[in-house]
Amino acid sequence: MTSTKKDAARRRKRFATLTCKPLESLDEIRTFLDNPPPWRTLCKDLIPHSKSIIRNIEHRQFCEPELESPETFCHFDPDSNEPVRYDVTVKKLPKTLVCHDMANGYHDDSKIEGTQTHDAYTFYNWAGIDIFCYFSHHFITIPPVSWTSVGHVHGVKVIGTIITEWAEGTKLWDAILSSESAYREFASAVVAIAKTMRFDGWLLNIENKISNPEKLLEFIRYLHKILHEELVDPVLIWYDSVTITGNLNWQNGLNAKNRAFFDACDGFFTNYSWSVKNVEDTAKEAGNRITDVFIGIDVWGRNFYGGGQFNTQEAVKIAHGAGCSLAIFAPAWTHEAIFEGGSNIVMPEPLNLYEQFMLRDRALWGSLWPYLNTRLPCRLPFQTSFCRGQGTKRWMYGEVLSPGPWYNLRHQQYQPNSAHGPHGYVLSSVDRLMEVSWDRKDKKGIIKYRKNLDSLRSTVTESIPRTNSSEAEKDESDSSIDDTQSLNIKESIIKFQDMPEKVPEVTQAVEVAGPVNTTAVETPNTKFLSSDSQTQPSGFKKFINRLKAIFKKNKSNSENHSNEATTSASQELTPSAPSAELKAKDKESDDFPAVTRESMIAASINLNLNTETGKTRWALAEVPMERPCLMLWLTDAFNGGSCLKVNPSDKISPEHRTIRLFHCDFKCHDTFIICIVTKTIMQYADQTLNIKLAMKNVKGDDLNVILMGKSLGMSASLTKESVGIVYSYPLNSETQTKFHEIRQYLLLNEPGFYVPLENQYGWQVRYHEVHVPESRLLEVNCRTTLPEGGILLGHFGICEKHENTDTT
Incomplete structure (x- = not known):
């Protein structure tokens, strides 16, 4: 073998070991636990978010959100009332689960070191969901490290999938449930996998006949018990499939035939072929655990209420109105349909495939956003350069590190949580x-x-x-x-x-x-x-x-x-006849469905x-001349592969916008240090960006601190009882001593937070110091000084400075 071939073989072997994979058998589970992957340490722990959340439905400007009149969350009237916040420890609110099923999983997202493409699927609406489930049709679906890490950064629980199907599944469960020791060994193994890979639980999806349903229920109870003993606040969710008699019989809701599984788990995920009455009956059956029931929402719309796709909102309204939680299945439809040639799009030439995906994705999630809740970051220090884990190039402090396209979800940074609006x-x-x-x-x-x-x-x-x-x-x-x-x-x-x-x-x-x-x-x-x-x-x-x-x-x-596609409605809605093999293997079950389709x-x-x-x-x-308030910008960045272009107006909407960047819940015990990085666009060189901090002082009164983009004066003095509007100007040459103190403090106490002030690539780095003891930061908003012309926002960071900390 030549040296070139040997090198290629070594590279293939290396990349094979740096790829997240599912497990297909009990033997593979044992091998995995005996020799877990070395990159498991890359999985990040869950970052806690605020116990307060915002119900997006209360933001509505209309009596009922409609597809043709979508809500505007991205910009707002500064004089409008602030949204109500709910304490989830006091009031249980519906949750949202995203079940990510994309062509059986494990594509670009499975590569630890990423791939050389920039248009692979990514998810960025983390603020609106509570649980992310990575789904495939493999026996043990372990979420790739990239999804676990980025979900945890945004405070979202990430779970894997245990799925069995057809005759092979029946045989597998016969072995697992053959004895108490056997099912305990399996339960301990899947808990160990979750603990090793730092994700938060499992979706249990059994889509085959069970010979011993009583033993299955024992297993589920035991799995739930040890899962909660070994992991911090995990979740075990049961999918509506097998009934308590052991037959595969989707109920499309919660009832007496599957209630025992619900009682043994943390949540229940319904099948998709439900009716309005199914949802109403499910809500009644769930009682005070109604928010633990996740109504299945199939974005592809197969035999599904409302038809899914861009009309997915129709089904979401039903589930939301009943008070149930949502399980949004396969939202990557916005991406997958395009790249498989079935997008049905007539687009202007300037829109490439990825831009078409972004348009579709914004439209879908913009229609769903009113029915979701917004979770709030609360952990300091907080910083983001808005990278989505992909790009046509890669930058660091504005300098191009890599000139080619790339994709690695592990490097996605915190995304804005109120960016949806009907622009474009x-x-x-x-x-x-x-x-x-x-x-x-x-x-x-x-x-x-x-x-x-x-x-x-x-x-x-x-x-x-x-x-x-x-x-x-x-x-x-x-x-x-x-x-x-x-x-x-x-x-x-x-x-x-x-x-x-x-x-x-x-x-x-x-x-x-x-x-x-x-x-x-x-x-x-x-x-x-x-x-x-x-x-x-x-x-x-x-x-x-x-x-x-x-x-x-x-x-x-x-x-x-x-998989139900036919040339007529009658064919589509009638399950396919089972094969002779299936009939022979499952003829003893009267309830076994005559279908040959795959599971979920x-x-x-x-x-x-x-x-x-x-x-x-x-x-x-x-709408070509309409621009989103916060536009993904891939042609330049401060860190990573993208930044945000802030659009204060456009030709169709000429009003000067106040744009919301984040809802948040940051407690300030003494002093905030804020870092902001911007860059002007050539034709709008005089444009600057002011950041508005909407706060509550120690007495609960409103305080708005405006972080000015230009150094025109001295910052106002603040106390813990300050109210109204005050202005803070960036630390500059006139306050050089103060800036040196801030830099020294950061390098000693928050070294990962500091960004160098000098920049040779046109990025303006500025720092602000805001002394407001015992206050709380609720929103971060922005507004340009000029009503026309965009500006790039490359980085935003905020941390606390404690006056009693030694800076020497």
């Missing part, structure tokens, strides 16, 4: 978007003027007529209709016979988020001109061809991504056929 996109019905697009006749974008945007967002969504199974069969019988007739646009909205001579080309981003279920789609008898008609304008040909492509892709996407996304035998779900075809449109 519109969600609406397909018909409404087409109407506005047609009226505008604008080649540069779907919507150009504020009045059109306001009109669109204020329009009530037109629901699609609900159909029953017979209607679905009729639709299927008409499936041979010509392609030019398949476009689903209401004749009353767009009358093609009255078209102008010149029809605009559709250049806006339009994504159809239709559900898999074909009964949710209208099929009006609107006939369109043939695409090869000589009387048709060329612009209209493109218009028709693009729309036809949307629906063709949508159909193909449904078939590729849903499988159709239940308790399917809610013909249930009215109010599905609506939603579309996503880009």
Whole structure:
């Protein structure tokens, strides 16, 4: 073997040992515990967050949040009332679990040293969730160290998955439950895995027949007991699958058939094929443990209330209204659908695939955010450069360390927790978007003027007529209709016979988020001109061809991504017939479902056929001239792979915004030291950024400290009873002695917090000292000095200075 081949083999072996992997058998579990991976020490411990949280639903500006009129959390009126905070030790509030299932897991995220790409999936809405579950179809799914670490940085519990399926699962559980010593050994092993890898518990998902259900219940009780003995505040969650008789029979809720498993665990995760009545009955059954029930929310929308995808909010409203917690399954749909070619997007050329993902992801989570709670950081020191664990380059203090793309979630830093707002996109019905697009006749974008945007967002969504199974069969019988007739646009909205001579080309981003279920789609008898008609304008040909492509892709996407995908509603909602092998192995169980689909996304035998779900075809449109308040910026950074571009206004929203960076709960015993790093953009060289600290003094009165971006004066003196608005100016050459004292204090007491003042790459580093004893910092907000022109925010940090600390 040549030296080159030997080197390559060594590299492959090295990277193989630096890859997080699942465990497939009991033997692999024993091997793992005998020789745990050396990189387990990279897993970070959970950072506690405040016991106070904010209910986002109370922020609402409207009676009921709607997809077409989403809430604005990112900027606000400074004179508005501050949000109410709830003490979770006094009042139990619903929680949110994200179950991350993406193509069976373990992709770029499993590499300890990361990969050389920047567009792999990342999750950044940590402030809105409480538990992150890493899911796959492997027996023991251990969360990769990257997810455990970044989740813990944001105060989120991270859990793995124990899953068994089909005949192999039955055989495996027969061995585990063969004796008390056997199930105790298995329970101790999975607890040891969680303790070794520093994650916080398990989702227990048994999707096969159990021969000894009484022994299974004993095992679960024992696992729960030792899990709570060995770990700090862990969670064990049961997935709605096996009943107390040992049969695989999804209940789509909590009832007498699965209540015993709920009583033995910390939480219960329902199957997805539920109805409104299922949720209501579940809430009643749970009683005072209602917030321990997580209603399954399938973002892909397979046999699911509302159809999922961009209409996922419809199902979330039902669960939220019942007082239950949420289990959001596979939100990486926003990323996976694009990269597998089923995105159904017509995008402007400037948007690459990752930008399309960001647009989709913001739209999805912006629609869900009103129904979540915001958790608050409280541990000092606190600092972030806003990196998301990926980038086209890598910077340190503004200097390029690596010129190529990279991805490593372990290096994601703390993310803003109130950044959602309806900037840059519109969600609406397909018909409404087409109407506005047609009226505008604008080649540069779907919507150009504020009045059109306001009109669109204020329009009530037109629901699609609900159909029953017979209607679905009729639709299927008409499936041979010509392609030019398949476009689903209401004749009353767009009358093609009255078209102008010149029809605009559709250049806006339009994504159809239709559900898999074909009964949710209208099929009006609107006939369109043939695409090869000589009387048709060329612009209209493109218009028709693009729309036809949307629906063709949508159909193909449904078939590729849903294991229930069919060409008719009746086929989709009927479980597939079991194979002969399955029939032979499981014929003794009358309750065993006749399905061949995989576990968590499988159709239940308790399917809610013909249930009215109010599905609506939603579309996503880009608004090119509208900018998010806090925009991800990948072309420059202070530390890591990205920073934030603060946009004080845009052409559609010209008002000067006060932008919220963080809700928080930082206690100041004596003095805060704050570090802020910004960089101007060439065409707006005079722009500066002021940071507003919204605080409460020792008496509970409001105190607003403005950290000025320019050194125009001396900072005001503060006491523990200061109120109103006071200004703090950065420490500079006129206060050089004071700055030296601050630097010396940080280097001796908080060495990881200090950032050098000098910078050769255009970044301005400034420090502020705020002396407000016995105060509490509740919000960190920002506002530019000029109403136009963005500025880069590269770093924000805050720590405490204790006056009695020795600085010599």
